[in-house]
Amino acid sequence: MQVLKFGGTSVGTAEAILRVIDIVSEKISKEPVIIVVSAFGGTTDALLQCGSLAAGGNELYKEHVGHITTRHLDAVRQLIPVQQQSSMLSAVKKLCNEVEDLCNGIFLLGETTARTKDKLVSYGELISSLVITAAFQAKSVPATWWDSRKLIRTNGEFGNATVDFALTNEQFSLELQSLSTPLVVMPGFIASDTEGITTTLGRGGSDYTAAIAAAAVKASSLEIWTDVSGMMTADPRWVLNARVIPAISYQEAMELSHFGAKVIYPPTIQPVMNLHIPVWIKNTFAPGDAGTVIQNESYRNGNPVRGISSISNLALLSLEGSGMVGVPGFSRRLFEALAAHQINVILITQGSSEHSICVGVDATAADKAKMAVDAAFAPEISLRKVEPLIVEKDLSIVALVGEQMKSHPGISGKMFGSLGRNGVNVRAIAQGSSERNISAVIATRDVRKAINLLHEEFFEKTYKQINLFITGVGNVGGRLLQQLAQQQQFLLQHMRLQLRVVGLANSKRYLINEEGIDLLSWKAAMDHGVEGNITSFTDDIIQRNLRNTVFVDVTASEEVARAYPKLLEKSIAVVACNKIACSSPYSYYRELKNKSHEFNTSFLFETNVGAGLPVIGTLNDLLKSGDRIHSIEAVLSGTLNFVFNNYDGSRPFAEVVRQAQDEGYTEPDPRLDLSGVDVMRKIMILARETGEHLEMESISNNSFLPASCMNGSVDDFYNEMLKQEAHFRSIFDAAAANGCKLKFVATYNEGKASVGLQQIAPGHDLYHLYGKDNIVLFKTDRYPLQPLVIKGAGAGADVTASGVFADILRATLN
């Protein structure tokens, strides 16, 4: 014999009931079947509402009873041919009249008891099971209706009665003896006490009814038919890639169902587990799907984690005090105080110092718990041996569940590492010695992010999702978006990285799409962005709290550079080609470095020096591996190298500078390049990376630009350069006369940095440097005579964007 249970959604409409009939008809051709049905979806709540309206003196309950009646009568009309309808219509009407009578009584009394409520809600399952029995019969499927109230006997704890299994099993065997049809239909959820008064088995109790029946008749299997295709690796409303678990042990299923996987009512497992009856979770709306089987053995598929679950609305209660250390009885008194007020403890942790004990309870019970515990420990609190109970709310539990976790070291390391890297603070941890469950208490606002992270870490072989927020969509930013668009598919296929641009901002507005902005039409989409600035953009990023988030600064804005600390503090990685942060006063540069370290997230700015060239990375590799820098000599301005490589007096100097700007080598404000300030910033950043506390003021700048060029606007700058043509010509001629080239050189030696224009003779390391190239020469302990040389394009949107791209990838691998 098989037992099948159909939940409220599976019997919510006449159409759904016809599916049930199809499923069951196929089953009974093989072996006899008992089906346990819930009330039509929503009916239990509707009945409870009638009761509370009536108890509150609100006559609207009559209208609600009317709706319930109509719904059930309609189902009869749709499921049963007209000629056979009348007896079922009058049976339903009679039961609905009883509901109304009961509500009238409640209305008159102005109150309702647990016993009356049980009676009231029992009508949902009673009526649905009778209608479904008749529907089978109308389809010529012989079916017997069994009254669960006569079979399942409980104590008198209304609302959540305890089953007397011995008596119940006996009733089932008696009933089985006279069974003459291949099919039995039973109402779920309801039972009766020793005096025959209706009781219920707790919300979701229809699963339990089915398990009790399966155990009583020693069924070959129990099938729970619902509206999902099995137990999932995580809640699919939160984790898009959650998938069905094909097989799971009873113990794992109990852990997962206790921890919020609503697919199965937790007590269901116990009766069938004792008899090793397999439980299948199947989907009424996709009966062909394999579903999940819950069985004795833990299924080994190479992944020790079976599922991820969570409990929301948790409060953490901490009892602390020096008077607790080494004194027996504190925990007993704490638990007794909670138990005396029917407060259920969900999680317990205690450090070996015994200085504190911490328990998790449902947040709705937190205030009651505080009163109870403070009263229980009043003498110790008054003597300051124990502190008043500390209550923290807005917390949740996320838990990894898996029978095989016990034989696998490193799972909790992976779990907490992944949460930590993403700024999810763990408030308490619990792991039983069975190691079947590792629970972490975290802020409720972090739950979605945490579950997705853990799912990615333990289940997704497919990809890791990276959420990018890019600010600044100009020259370099625009090219970065092109490169990302071009490479997205490759990264997905070859590196299992799903790089999504979730946010884009310019100086006036921003756009966020958590599904990822289409990189082929971002310009048009930007027009529909919201008006905002860097503060509202970064607030929005933080509030969304997405996992694996990288903020990319492709502006030259000080305002944007000021936003990094608040992002790093939330473990959001920052990638910047904007040089302002790292060339601000040393204290700010240090603060950012410290925050990146403290919050275990990346702060990367390789493109600050040499654009896409690996200058900072190489320097750090040398330092980390124990080398010592003696000196740095470098040409670090793509713009100036381009200008001096292209200026020979045949056209105005200003015109060559304009060309450098048009080709995208200059800063948004080209005066920073021509004045040498950009190069000062770069050599300072390199010096700082070696550990030097250098400031801009201590760098000497032998500028070749007449001071008058720096007055006024950028247009004034170009006009003034035209006027100063003779000056530029004379510099060029002097170098040419010596057979030299002009290079704007930066040096760092023995803690001192300087920048300035130099005549470079043939044979010098810097002589053969063409176009917009940069060159950096490091002399170190290991490269004392022949320097380590890095050379190549040092400016331009494409190379800079690719350097930023590489930093983004580094940040994601942190």
Ligand SMILES: NC(=O)C1=CN([C@@H]2O[C@H](COP(=O)(O)OP(=O)(O)OC[C@H]3O[C@@H](n4cnc5c(N)ncnc54)[C@H](O)[C@@H]3O)[C@@H](O)[C@H]2O)C=CC1
């Ligand atoms: N061009 C190059 O070769 C290299 C450039 N860089 C750096 O790249 C950065 C960007 O350079 P480009 O793309 O050439 O400049 P750009 O002027 O073309 O683009 C910067 C963009 O940032 C936007 N912006 C300014 N303030 C903003 C704010 N508060 N919020 C949001 N967006 C804002 C501007 O509207 C503009 O669209 C600069 O910091 C530059 O130093 C670094 C290495 C090489």
Ligand SMILES: N[C@@H](CC=O)C(=O)O
């Ligand atoms: N404007 C800069 C670009 C790179 O930082 C330069 O010309 O080098």
